[in-house]
Amino acid sequence: MNTALHQDFYVFATVVTAIFLEAAPFLLLGALVSSLLEVYCPPERIGNFVPQGRITGVLFGLVAGMLLPTCECGVVPIVRRLLLKKVPSHAAITYMLAAPVINPIVLASTYVAFRGDIRMVLGRVGLVALTAVTVGLSLGRINQFLVLPQGEASDMNHQQDSVGCDCGVDHGGDSQPRLIGALAHAAWEFLDMGKYLILGCFAAGLIKTFLPGTFLAVFENNLFLAVGGMMFLAVIVSVCSEADSFVAASFWSFPKAAQLSFVTIGPMVDLKLIMMYAGVFQRRVVLILIVVPTLIIYLASILLGTIVG
Amino acid sequence: MSKIGGLIEGGIVVALGLAMSALVRADNYWLYLHPKFKWLTLTAGIILVLVGTIALLYNRRPNLSRIVIFLTFSTLASIGYFLPNPTSSATSGPPEEVSSKKESRIVLDGEEYIKINLGELYAISEKGLDEKRAARYVARGIVKRNPELDEIGQFVLLRVFIWCCFADAVAVGFRVQCDQPAKFLDGQWVRVYGQLQDLPSQLAEPTVQVKGILSKALHKTDGIVATRVEKVEPPPIPFMFEFRKSEPYAY
Numbered sequence: 001m002n003t004a005l006h007q008d009f010y011v012f013a014t015v016v017t018a019i020f021l022e023a024a025p026f027l028l029l030g031a032l033v034s035s036l037l038e039v040y041c042p043p044e045r046i047g048n049f050v051p052q053g054r055i056t057g058v059l060f061g062l063v064a065g066m067l068l069p070t071c072e073c074g075v076v077p078i079v080r081r082l083l084l085k086k087v088p089s090h091a092a093i094t095y096m097l098a099a100p101v102i103n104p105i106v107l108a109s110t111y112v113a114f115r116g117d118i119r120m121v122l123g124r125v126g127l128v129a130l131t132a133v134t135v136g137l138s139l140g141r142i143n144q145f146l147v148l149p150q151g152e153a154s155d156m157n158h159q160q161d162s163v164g165c166d167c168g169v170d171h172g173g174d175s176q177p178r179l180i181g182a183l184a185h186a187a188w189e190f191l192d193m194g195k196y197l198i199l200g201c202f203a204a205g206l207i208k209t210f211l212p213g214t215f216l217a218v219f220e221n222n223l224f225l226a227v228g229g230m231m232f233l234a235v236i237v238s239v240c241s242e243a244d245s246f247v248a249a250s251f252w253s254f255p256k257a258a259q260l261s262f263v264t265i266g267p268m269v270d271l272k273l274i275m276m277y278a279g280v281f282q283r284r285v286v287l288i289l290i291v292v293p294t295l296i297i298y299l300a301s302i303l304l305g306t307i308v309g
Numbered sequence: 310m311s312k313i314g315g316l317i318e319g320g321i322v323v324a325l326g327l328a329m330s331a332l333v334r335a336d337n338y339w340l341y342l343h344p345k346f347k348w349l350t351l352t353a354g355i356i357l358v359l360v361g362t363i364a365l366l367y368n369r370r371p372n373l374s375r376i377v378i379f380l381t382f383s384t385l386a387s388i389g390y391f392l393p394n395p396t397s398s399a400t401s402g403p404p405e406e407v408s409s410k411k412e413s414r415i416v417l418d419g420e421e422y423i424k425i426n427l428g429e430l431y432a433i434s435e436k437g438l439d440e441k442r443a444a445r446y447v448a449r450g451i452v453k454r455n456p457e458l459d460e461i462g463q464f465v466l467l468r469v470f471i472w473c474c475f476a477d478a479v480a481v482g483f484r485v486q487c488d489q490p491a492k493f494l495d496g497q498w499v500r501v502y503g504q505l506q507d508l509p510s511q512l513a514e515p516t517v518q519v520k521g522i523l524s525k526a527l528h529k530t531d532g533i534v535a536t537r538v539e540k541v542e543p544p545p546i547p548f549m550f551e552f553r554k555s556e557p558y559a560y
């Protein structure tokens with residue numbers, strides 16, 4: 001094989017495999033939690049537990065992110081299941097955007113990566129919370145079934161069994177233990193979401209392999225370009241939220257505001273997440289999940305960069 | 310048809326779980342993920358085998374796109390795994406241990422040099438501790454050259470650090486001042502003996518690239534003034550995974 005082609009292919013395959021291997025355990029955890037919810041929690045039980053009001057629901061979603069942390073790959077199947085269980089969309093979406101960042105593990109890694117700079121930790125929490133609440137409130141206007149693609153919503157109404165699933169597994173019946181059903185369900189859920197994860201890995205791998213390593217240097221001396229460049233990088237490299245602070249901190253020549261934008265947009269919008277959103281949500285919702293966080297984080301980072309430096 | 314679908318999809322999950330479990334025992338796990346995550350990969354692999362085996366028992370309508378995407382990924386990952394690494398001739402193996410303080414130093418021309426990796430050296434340089442800055446160090450990395458650096462007798466010494474996986478890899482390094490940078494080839498592994506010194510860049514950020522790595526931490530003001538640079542074989546594991554704050558350093 002031609003040496004350059006060999007090298008390109010090798011790097012591409014390594015990046016794709018590495019991102020998948022890093023994300024797969026968390027995706028599996030999400031699939032397991034989602035399947036246990038599916039089998040053991042009837043909709044009315046969850047519905048009673050989650051506040052129905054918009055403000056209280058959004059706040060509940062935010063706090064749930066602190067108490068039930070999951071990474072961004074694992075949270076999507078959980079939220080899909082919560083929505084199918086009639087959890088209000090504003091609470092579920094707020095939880096989905098906040099949980100990968102507003103949790104002790106990620107905040108500790110942010111603190112370490114930025115060498116104890118508490119402003120970066122607070123900035124990250126504040127920006128993610130602001131974005132999650134804004135998106136949660138704006139999606140609260142949409143009926144929860146509209147959040148899911150038409151096909152799945154229609155399955156909900158017509159083909160589902162007693163717990164709201166069309167996978168063919170008998171979740172609550174006497175013919176098999178419920179746990180066995182939940183585990184089989186987790187396998188399908190993993191494949192369902194894994195498909196989108198792999199597409200995201202392919203996209204990130206292509207860009208990391210073929211984008212010149214020097215392209216970011218063009219952006220670093222101008223705040224507007226630096227924030228935009230770092231946000232673009234966060235979207236394409238698709239690093240998990242536990243590790244992204246270390247990557248951001250390595251771009252020391254960029255303004256702090258640009259580094260902050262990197263660690264806030266990445267866990268909410270990146271290539272693998274976009275693919276997963278597209279597989280779960282309606283197109284209109286996918287658009288909101290991409291555009292609103294991008295705008296809020298870009299503008300807030302510019303503002304912070306101008307005021308604080 | 311639904312029976313076949315259940316078998317194929319369950320089989321994919323089982324095969325993926327087996328592959329992940331086997332990878333933990335492979336010599337080049339480090340190429341993809343930091344070795345500290347072996348337990349996580351193994352746990353996920355075992356659970357995938359379990360849930361996949363259970364899923365085999367169920368009838369399910371096959372989903373063609375899911376099957377095609379997973380098979381494409383498996384093919385790509387397998388080819389990548391078995392292809393020789395074109396960026397390093399490193400032979401896989403266990404990491405070298407630097408166990409005692411005596412082994413953590415090398416004597417050259419009567420002077421002791423502390424073995425250190427470039428990440429650890431970068432941390433010392435950033436902290437600006439005079440006592441540590443003044444010491445003599447020996448570090449390994451790959452040479453990155455360009456004509457502008459050649460003209461001023463410098464090259465860049467880089468080594469890749471991995472936080473979690475190859476996707477978040479960062480190339481860490483310094484400019485090295487030496488007599489004949491042209492003696493070394495771009496991408497060649499070398500061992501540099503020398504001291505940290507202010508080495509104000511006469512250039513803008515040197516344009517050096519490492520394929521597949523977008524993030525680079527090249528020290529802006531400090532460099533290594535080399536007393537000797539020698540060609541070496543790549544270390545068994547070329548990446549850095551560990552930063553230590555004192556001797557013996559991870560090297």
